[in-house]
Amino acid sequence: AQSVTQLGSHVSVSEGALVLLRCNYSSSVPPYLFWYVQYPNQGLQLLLKYTSAATLVKGINGFEAEFKKSETSFHLTKPSAHMSDAAEYFCAVSQGFQKLVFGTGTRLLVSP
Amino acid sequence: DAGVIQSPRHEVTEMGQEVTLRCKPISGHNSLFWYRQTMMRGLELLIYFNNNVPIDDSGMPEDRFSAKMPNASFSTLKIQPSEPRDSAVYFCASSFRGGSDEQYFGPGTRLTVT
Numbered sequence: 001a002q003s004v005t006q007l008g009s010h011v012s013v014s015e016g017a018l019v020l021l022r023c024n025y026s027s028s029v030p031p032y033l034f035w036y037v038q039y040p041n042q043g044l045q046l047l048l049k050y051t052s053a054a055t056l057v058k059g060i061n062g063f064e065a066e067f068k069k070s071e072t073s074f075h076l077t078k079p080s081a082h083m084s085d086a087a088e089y090f091c092a093v094s095q096g097f098q099k100l101v102f103g104t105g106t107r108l109l110v111s112p
Numbered sequence: 113d114a115g116v117i118q119s120p121r122h123e124v125t126e127m128g129q130e131v132t133l134r135c136k137p138i139s140g141h142n143s144l145f146w147y148r149q150t151m152m153r154g155l156e157l158l159i160y161f162n163n164n165v166p167i168d169d170s171g172m173p174e175d176r177f178s179a180k181m182p183n184a185s186f187s188t189l190k191i192q193p194s195e196p197r198d199s200a201v202y203f204c205a206s207s208f209r210g211g212s213d214e215q216y217f218g219p220g221t222r223l224t225v226t
Contacts, residue, residue, distance in 0.1 A: 032212045043116070043203050043217030044155075051212075090155065094211035099145070099168060102155045 002027040002093045006103035014111050019063075019078040021106050023091030026072065033064055033074045034092040034100065044090060050074060061085070086110045116218035118204050124224045130192040132223045136185055137206030145215060146179055146189050147203040155203075161187065162210060194225045 007022040025031055032051055036044040048059025055067045065076045078090060091103040117136040125131055137144050145160040159169040161181045169179070176195070181187040191198055201222050205215040 034214075041219075043205070045213075045217065046214045049214060070158050099157055099160055099211045100215060102157075104154045 002031060002101055004033075004091045004093045004101060004103040006089075006091050006106050008106055009104065010107045010109060012109040012111065013081045015083055019076070019081045019085065019108065021076040021089050021091075023065075023074045023076065023103060023110065024072050025074060025091075027093055029058075032066065032094040033065075034058065034094070035063070035074075035076050036090045036092060038088045038105075040087075040089065046075070047089070051080045075102050081108075081110050083110050083112065116201075116204055116206055116216050118218035118221050120221060121219065122222045122224075124226065125194055126226055127195055128193045129225075129226075130190065131194045131198075131223060133189040133202050133204075133223070135187045135189070135204030135218060137187070137204070138216055139185065141186075141206035141208050141216070143207045143210045143213075144187050145183060145205040145207075147185070147205065148198045148200045149203060149220070158189070191223075194223075196225045199223055199225050 003026045005024045034049050035047040037047050038044045047063050048057045048058050050067045058064045063078045065074050067074050088105045088107045090105050092100045094100045119134045143162050146158040146210045147155055149155045151184045158171045160167055179189045201220045203217050203220045205217045207213040207215045
């Protein structure tokens with residue numbers, strides 16, 4: 001069965017610093033991979049999605065993620081953090097048309 | 113499009129009462145998902161429908177939970193009887209075609225059972 005592991009339940013960065021949120025996946029077939037963001041008191045919204053078209057995926061709000069098959073990773077990065085990036089981020093994996101399996105989430109804290 | 117609509121946004125009820133949560137998916141979407149989010153257990157998929165048919169309900173906690181999708185534009189999640197451990201935020205999401213497509217989440221229903 002497919003699964004994702006997010007390393008670190010909390011990540012703290014300073015405004016302007018690099019953001020790196022880690023996600024490793026397990027899947028027996030080429031996966032669809034997703035990053036979602038959840039702002040306080042809101043539902044999740046899609047940041048970006050990998051579907052094998054390109055290993056480097058660009059998303060909204062300046063985020064991007066790189067699919068590395070050899071490392072079974074799909075880490076999320078942003079060159080320069082902004083205060084508005086403070087939120088919880090979820091990595092998710094899907095196989096074909098099946099359901100999404102979400103990671104446990106990483107809360108990003110951004111300090112001035 | 114108004115997005116996924118959920119009602120009510122907040123629900124406070126007493127243990128033993130019946131609770132019904134409602135969801136209107138985005139028009140044209142064929143898949144609908146119900147999730148539960150708690151601090152302890154994170155985000156859990158309860159059930160999902162494809163073309164109004166339940167495909168996987170393995171996440172439904174127990175017989176007290178039931179979900180229906182009588183048509184493409186409406187779904188309900190019912191808890192009867194409710195218990196304090198059911199307190200959580202319940203999200204509905206829809207997608208064009210299953211898990212490989214982007215899921216659009218509603219704002220959630222915050223349920224408190226006292």
